[in-house]
Amino acid sequence: MTTAIEEYPAGVPDETTSRAADHLWMHFARQGRHPEVPVPVVTRGEGAYIWDNRGRKILDGLSGLFVVQVGHGRRELAEVAAKQTAELAYFPVWGYTTPVQAELAERLATLAPGDLNRVFFTTGGGEAVESAWKAAKQYFKLIGKPLKHKVISRAVAYHGTTHGAMAITGLPNMKKDFEPVAPGGFRAPNTNLYRHPEFADDPKAFGQWAADRIEEAILFEGPDTVAAVFLEPVQNSGGCFTPPPGYFERVREICDRHDVLLVSDEVICAFGRHGATFACEKFGYTPDIITCAKGMSSGYGAIGAMIASEKVIEPFLRPGVAFPHGYTFGGHPVAAALSLANLDIMENERLNQRVLDNEAAFGATLGKLLDLPIVGDVRGDGYFWAVELVKDKTTRETFDAAERERLVRGFLPGALFDNGLYCRPDDRGDVVVQVAPPLICGQAEFDEMEQILRHTLTEAQGLL
Template sequence: MTLTEHAAAVGPTQTGWGNLWPHFTRLSAPRTPVITRGEGAYIWDDQGRRVLDGLSGLFVVQAGHGRTELASVMAAQAAELAYFPVWGYATPPVIALAERLAAEAPGDLNRVFFTTGGGEAVESAWKLAKQYFKLTGRPLKHKVISRAVAYHGTPQGALAITGLPAMKQQFEPLTPGGFRVPNTNFYRASEHADDLVAFGQWAANRIEEAILFEGPETVAAVVLEPVQNSGGCLTPPPGYFARVREICDKYDVLLVSDEVICAFGRHGTTFACSKFGYQPDIVTCAKGMSSGYAPIGAMITTDRVVEPFLQDKTVFPHGYTFGGHPVAAAVALANLDIFESEGLNSRVLANEAAFGATMRKLLDLPIVGDIRGDGYFWAVELVKDAATRETLDADERERLIRGFLPRALFDNGLYCRPDDRGDAVVQVAPPLISGQEEFDEIERILRETLTEAAKLL
């Protein structure tokens, strides 16, 4: 009996999940589709339905599903050496991957600390920042500034950096030291709403204001995504990151570029900070590094930040059992080979304008207020009235975002992400192998489904 046959035979319990406890999911929800296989930009469920993967799994499957060459690399590495820790040891794939990431990272981001995912990478970055300042004689610097509505992970430290109060309430008190500033949602701007550049400078200056309010001697890091995921693909205004870099330098604060989603081609470059023209002190990354074929993440830091740790008897007392797993590292290297041989970064840069133009066709729908994004990472903001920009109320979000849209989109042939952690949006981020045919299919299904959704309002 195959795993698919077994799942079908066991069937759901009354709550629909059997013994499984899904992540970020109501256990009372009815049974949802069981995904059994994938090929290219498509997935299939246990009913045999073919669905366009419009979210790359979870912003992960950059090179597409069903890459047998990646599976072969994993099998070969597992047969040779399936596991050994990087706690005082190393393996050839881990050494090679660290060298490759350092070579592709901008500036002197040369030291790579491996994790198994993005939340762990963010957690590692905060711990590193705290110890760095202790080692350099500024022990009070421990606070972190991030943006409102931003998501940075679920571990207690990363959750404290996350700017989503509803995600924290059940787990408080959290790690102390996380503080918030405004994000770059220009569609909802109340300041400089008619001038994008001025709005960007205003938003960046709120970071300086927060540092001064908390005391520069207490602030260790500013953590920002190149394009903010939660809230719906919030892009940086021109000049925003240049001003943030200036502020961080002025007050000796580390700039952390959280690229868990944005790295590895999502915006057409290996690291999105390169595209948006700023040099961070630390980069956190994961997801697309292996295209999801094995769990792996990393924190990459500059020579300046790692320097105090090179002193005799100094250690960073932090790590993960499966960080730098040799199978995951081997498949990540093979995945980056595909990026080069198939020109995936160049493909995104060549197609991003067409993708954006295709998505903006949806602006003629009365339920669509804004279309925003960059690269292969776009969001549709849903509103009651496009003219007034009136947002959906709590009941309407419940009916649409959690009730109607997820199943309706899937039934119509598209897997993507309805989300209301900020304003109500639908996000799309297809595999990087996608092209105009997939863009048109995404637009068609969104149009059909959102037209029906508007009737429910």
């Protein structure tokens, strides 16, 4: 498979790669391999595609980082940013507001399910999760239950990198270099049906079993000490674990029984990723708090939010009560204006419905990869899918540490990019490749992803 390349002369580094190697501390990246290995440089984007500094056109199969719902290069959004910047580039929401902040809060409250009507702005998803835990702790203190402070989340789930969000995150390897993290985070099993084949013929029973493990954790810790359960509608880390039938209905019952807040972490899942503004509605439950970010502005501005129900906000509205928490750039006016315009685009172009219309075809196209010996499972929902890679298809055996190093960090990222697809090889759980393209994509892009994945995974098979 070839792509159009405008090569730089051999041995002559691009100026950007040199600057990055010398000065840029990249996120979630190994710094020590540069400058020997040039830093990939992305220079522009248009629609569902990006271009690198060698002139290669690459399909953005991850929407940047599950973010760019409406695609790259939307000039109408650039114009919105310029207009808001000229009028008022910055003002905080620390006891004040601007027209765009108030308008976006009202719009999100209108779009959110049930009575989730109060919006607390952040600049990203981890901050939204941090805010939700702090709000839950203070909420229970305000209503006279000060011992309720613990959080139940799921094994292998990722909820952010701040010390509080890390405590909620179910990935031990992500925490070990930063321990001790904030106390109070406890784990229940996730909904990875592929790794529970005993439930293959009865996914509803699997949902009951997995939900009951959450109640078991609440009872073990003591209901008088547990403040919240944090769950993604479709769990990202580990590879797009979808909820079994009846799962969230049962979790909602459990939380109500033990007076525990249910937090729907929709940092990835909200704003059309699953064909709904908020994925909890698609999966049939109403949480007490939603955390969201990413697709709210399609990445054209840095913004996130915690959206709370009337139940949660009530004690904070009492005389003399404050929530002593906030962020300098939370609800940044330019990001808020961009979010409003982004939501307009999504509505006008009916992108939620586009996802619903195309999700089955997307899954079926990726499902063709199941004929490869290295592919064990294809799972997901909406425009959010994972291909799980296995060492042995019959036994579902995964890879050892050395094989993961060769495959996930050595071969796949560069090979996929070189072959024309930006997506995400990941082994925080078992080894998967995740795809989550912009919501403007259709069958042509699905076919392109499948063909590049097929070519690259066939090459990967030969390395094992």
